[in-house]
Amino acid sequence: xxxxWTGTWILVLVVHxxxxxxxxxxxxSQDKLVHNRELSAERPLxxxxxxxxxxxxxxxxxxxxxxxxxxxxxxxxxxxxxxITEKEKIEKERQSVRNSPYDNKLNMEDVDSTKNxxxxxDYDSTKSGLDHKFQDDPDGLHQLDGxxxxxxxxxQKIATRIYEENDRGVFDKIVSKLLNLGLITESQAHTLExxxxxxxxxxxxxxxxxxxEKPNKPTSKTESQSGKIPEKVIPMAAxxxxxxxxxxxxxxxxxxxxTNGLERRTKTYSEDNFEELQYFPNFYALLKSIDSExxxxxxxxxxxxxxxxxxxxxxxxxYGTISPEEGVxxxxxxxxxxxxxxxxxxxxxxxxxxxxxxSAPSMKSHEETDSTKEEAAKMEKEYGTLKDSTKDxxxxxKTDEPKGKTEAYLEAIRKNIEWLKKHNTRGNKEDYDLSKxxxxxxxxxxxxxxxxxxxxxxxxxIKRIYSSL
Amino acid sequence: MRRRxxxxxxxxxxxxxxxxxxxxxxxxxxxLQCTAISRxxxxxxxxxxxxxxxxxxxxxxxxxEPGEPEFKYIGNMHGNEAVGRELLIFLAxxxxxxxxxxxxxxxxxxxxxRIHIMPSLNPDGFEKAASQPGELKDWFVGRSNAQGIDLNRxxxxxxxxxxxxxxxxxxxxxxxxxxKKIVDQNAKLAPETKAVIHWIMDIPxxxxxxxxxxxxxxxxxxxxxxxxxxxxxxxxxxxxxxxSLARAYSSFNPSMSDPNRPPCRKNDDDSSFVDGTTNGxxxxxxxxxxxxxxxxxxxCFEITMELSCEKFPPEETLKTYWEDNKNSLISYLEQxxxxxxxxxxxxxxxxIANATISVEGIDHDVTSAKDGDYWRLxxxxxxxxxxxxxxxxxxxxxxxxxxxxxxxxxxxxxxFSERKEEEKEELMEWWKMMSETLNF
Numbered sequence: 001x002x003x004x005w006t007g008t009w010i011l012v013l014v015v016h017x018x019x020x021x022x023x024x025x026x027x028x029s030q031d032k033l034v035h036n037r038e039l040s041a042e043r044p045l046x047x048x049x050x051x052x053x054x055x056x057x058x059x060x061x062x063x064x065x066x067x068x069x070x071x072x073x074x075x076x077x078x079x080x081x082x083x084i085t086e087k088e089k090i091e092k093e094r095q096s097v098r099n100s101p102y103d104n105k106l107n108m109e110d111v112d113s114t115k116n117x118x119x120x121x122d123y124d125s126t127k128s129g130l131d132h133k134f135q136d137d138p139d140g141l142h143q144l145d146g147x148x149x150x151x152x153x154x155x156q157k158i159a160t161r162i163y164e165e166n167d168r169g170v171f172d173k174i175v176s177k178l179l180n181l182g183l184i185t186e187s188q189a190h191t192l193e194x195x196x197x198x199x200x201x202x203x204x205x206x207x208x209x210x211x212x213e214k215p216n217k218p219t220s221k222t223e224s225q226s227g228k229i230p231e232k233v234i235p236m237a238a239x240x241x242x243x244x245x246x247x248x249x250x251x252x253x254x255x256x257x258x259t260n261g262l263e264r265r266t267k268t269y270s271e272d273n274f275e276e277l278q279y280f281p282n283f284y285a286l287l288k289s290i291d292s293e294x295x296x297x298x299x300x301x302x303x304x305x306x307x308x309x310x311x312x313x314x315x316x317x318x319y320g321t322i323s324p325e326e327g328v329x330x331x332x333x334x335x336x337x338x339x340x341x342x343x344x345x346x347x348x349x350x351x352x353x354x355x356x357x358x359s360a361p362s363m364k365s366h367e368e369t370d371s372t373k374e375e376a377a378k379m380e381k382e383y384g385t386l387k388d389s390t391k392d393x394x395x396x397x398k399t400d401e402p403k404g405k406t407e408a409y410l411e412a413i414r415k416n417i418e419w420l421k422k423h424n425t426r427g428n429k430e431d432y433d434l435s436k437x438x439x440x441x442x443x444x445x446x447x448x449x450x451x452x453x454x455x456x457x458x459x460x461x462i463k464r465i466y467s468s469l
Numbered sequence: 470m471r472r473r474x475x476x477x478x479x480x481x482x483x484x485x486x487x488x489x490x491x492x493x494x495x496x497x498x499x500x501l502q503c504t505a506i507s508r509x510x511x512x513x514x515x516x517x518x519x520x521x522x523x524x525x526x527x528x529x530x531x532x533x534e535p536g537e538p539e540f541k542y543i544g545n546m547h548g549n550e551a552v553g554r555e556l557l558i559f560l561a562x563x564x565x566x567x568x569x570x571x572x573x574x575x576x577x578x579x580x581x582x583r584i585h586i587m588p589s590l591n592p593d594g595f596e597k598a599a600s601q602p603g604e605l606k607d608w609f610v611g612r613s614n615a616q617g618i619d620l621n622r623x624x625x626x627x628x629x630x631x632x633x634x635x636x637x638x639x640x641x642x643x644x645x646x647x648x649k650k651i652v653d654q655n656a657k658l659a660p661e662t663k664a665v666i667h668w669i670m671d672i673p674x675x676x677x678x679x680x681x682x683x684x685x686x687x688x689x690x691x692x693x694x695x696x697x698x699x700x701x702x703x704x705x706x707x708x709x710x711x712x713s714l715a716r717a718y719s720s721f722n723p724s725m726s727d728p729n730r731p732p733c734r735k736n737d738d739d740s741s742f743v744d745g746t747t748n749g750x751x752x753x754x755x756x757x758x759x760x761x762x763x764x765x766x767x768x769c770f771e772i773t774m775e776l777s778c779e780k781f782p783p784e785e786t787l788k789t790y791w792e793d794n795k796n797s798l799i800s801y802l803e804q805x806x807x808x809x810x811x812x813x814x815x816x817x818x819x820x821i822a823n824a825t826i827s828v829e830g831i832d833h834d835v836t837s838a839k840d841g842d843y844w845r846l847x848x849x850x851x852x853x854x855x856x857x858x859x860x861x862x863x864x865x866x867x868x869x870x871x872x873x874x875x876x877x878x879x880x881x882x883x884x885f886s887e888r889k890e891e892e893k894e895e896l897m898e899w900w901k902m903m904s905e906t907l908n909f
Contacts (some may be wrong), residue, residue: 440504
């Protein structure tokens with residue numbers, strides 16, 4: 001530094017003493033700098049630097065609200081302390097604020113989203129469906145007036161079933177189950193068999209229903225064996241106990257023993273392995289309606305799904321997540337919903353022959369298959385989805401919002417694709433690549449779902465639309 | 470009240486009120502239709518947890534292209550002032566449609582600007598307002614956010630600080646710098662307010678408009694009177710350009726710029742209105758507003774548009790409001806491409822962020838963004854622009870500015886150390902020469 005100062009002095013002296021000799025400048029364009037020095041760098045460089053640095057110091061310590069505060073560092077510390085204590089306070093507040101808006105958000109979504117609206121409506125329609133079941137379904141486990149069956153009724157029903165289906169296997173299944181559950185002994189099973197045979201014979205010969213007075217013995221014995229079973233609700237108890245005992249292993253072995261019993265059958269259905277099928281008359285009917293070989297795979301899938309569902313419910317009961325009654329009622333509802341869905345599907349196929357832009361009916365059945373497949377994952381989600389798709393199929397017509405939204409999205413996507421195709425025929429950007437577009441859309445929709453910009457449902461719908469292109 | 474959706478009313482724009490789900494759907498539809506030029510994001514959540522949604526339109530969505538100015542429209546910060554919200558939804562759809570039709574003005578805009586549209590800053594308030602039965606909506610219900618906070622009085626009052634600085638000396642821009650931490654910890658700020666402040670800090674917005682209702686005028690800074698009185702014209706340093714910007718909006722809106730238009734209500738005092746524009750404080754004093762906050766905490770110039778005498782008019786009028794405002798909205802967008810713009814770099818060509826660009830005669834500086842890019846809105850005239858940065862030597866340039874487009878002016882700043890080195894070298898050279906000549 002000292003050298004420079006000395007140098008400047010000498011420079012000044014030299015310049016004064018020999019004015020003719022111009023000061024040699026090193027190379028490089030200096031014009032701009034000289035010009036600017038006139039306007040902005042008039043004072044010596046070091047002075048300018050010094051001033052700038054003192055400005056910097058001033059700025060760092062300048063008080064925030066009160067000019068003229070003398071002890072700057074003290075103010076800084078004070079503010080920092082204040083800030084820290086306030087920050088802790090605010091953090092707590094923010095926590096609660098964060099939590100409650102989130103909760104509120106969930107509530108808001110309940111109020112806002114059309115999906116939840118559908119659930120509410122669905123719930124209502126299912127309720128009415130249950131009533132519907134009691135009236136129409138002779139194979140159910142309740143009488144017309146809703147009271148549970150007596151043992152005699154059961155025998156009668158079994159016999160009727162066998163008669164109607166012309167299949168002994170029904171009885172075998174039921175008896176095996178009861179045996180395995182320890183509800184009846186072998187001898188009781190034989191007795192039961194006799195009774196059923198008797199009734200069957202009567203049916204066959206007379207083609208008329210009559211109630212037998214036999215089954216007091218097995219009934220009372222059944223009751224004495226497992227004291228928990230209420231008097232009237234034997235089949236229900238059977239199921240309940242089955243769930244409550246949690247003898248899934250037995251069920252598995254049960255399946256195996258039944259397989260052996262298969263040899264007695266004349267017809268072999270894959271659903272014969274499915275011994276609980278008896279409790280799902282509507283599902284069974286649905287399966288029966290799928291006869292063609294083409295849909296055999298679908299049939300298998302449906303059975304697998306049902307099995308999985310039932311196992312899942314059993315598991316839940318076993319671990320106490322739900323009560324046996326809840327499990328039973330869930331499965332009953334499931335069966336009921338299947339009935340409704342089947343009925344509506346039939347109706348819809350008759351009435352709806354329009355083909356829309358992306359063939360909406362097939363899209364819907366695609367949705368149904370999708371949702372049916374997804375059922376295997378979670379209980380509640382499946383239940384909800386089932387209810388949703390039931391609502392979708394409602395011939396009354398959905399409220400226009402979800403329909404309008406999907407259509408709007410479809411329309412928007414169509415315009416996008418159109419524009420992309422047109423735009424790229426001019427060869428401006430890279431070639432229009434549908435698969436790249438799909439990837440991008442998948443990525444973006446996922447990101448949007450995470451950020452709360454899209455519902456999961458909407459994102460899936462969008463992805464579906466793109467994948468169908 | 471749920472209504473049957475009217476599809477395809479004029480190019481996919483349905484002129485009806487959008488509640489929160491419909492708002493979201495509308496934006497998603499625009500995105501789906503124009504995925505190449507749009508992106509939806511959220512700046513945060515309202516008090517009740519609704520996303521503060523923004524749709525961005527640009528040729529490279531999600532990316533700040535160096536030199537490309539950023540623009541924002543914000544609507545419905547008063548939840549019951551509904552026209553702005555709807556107009557912004559229509560605008561998003563319109564920009565997408567027109568882009569795909571090849572409308573040159575729109576294509577150019579979208580290629581050269583990054584447009585951010587937030588239809589509603591107060592979705593909670595809107596739901597409250599919209600839930601009122603019948604068509605006649607109360608003047609106040611739904612105005613404030615869910616906490617009862619009037620968002621346009623909730624921003625830190627930087628006007629007062631700048632008025633003090635005018636008298637006693639102090640910065641004339643970016644007054645928030647030292648207060649940033651305190652903003653985050655301020656419990657009095659609504660979540661919506663905080664979200665916007667962060668948004669403003671994050672993105673180097675250049676021009677912005679804040680859409681309101683209840684009157685028909687384009688209102689510019691300052692909003693708060695200097696003296697504290699109820700009305701008093703309080704001009705900001707950029708009064709000239711603000712008047713020009715306000716006119717750029719109002720002149721395309723036939724009712725706003727109609728000189729013979731009677732006031733919205735019989736006893737309204739619109740004496741401050743000139744050509745459909747007004748200085749905020751001359752009309753009535755507003756402390757803590759978002760408009761002035763933009764100007765004094767960032768580089769963004771913001772104007773408040775009052776779009777309708779009735780705050781929440783009947784749905785059937787929405788189409789007319791769109792027709793009246795469509796051209797204004799586009800014209801105002803184009804204003805971002807005015808004045809001077811360019812880059813501030815060092816001698817090695819590296820960008821200098823946060824350099825100060827000052828204009829001789831205008832006591833308000835702007836700063837360069839992360840890529841060293843800056844934009845300085847100015848009315849036509851001759852100016853001297855100075856770029857400076859700590860540790861660098863300032864440079865001043867003379868510029869002649871037309872009405873539009875923006876003039877490009879770049880600065881290459883030399884750092885102090887570089888200059889010191891140079892001068893040292895100079896002296897060394899001289900010493901060498903002297904010693905050789907004089908033989909010592």
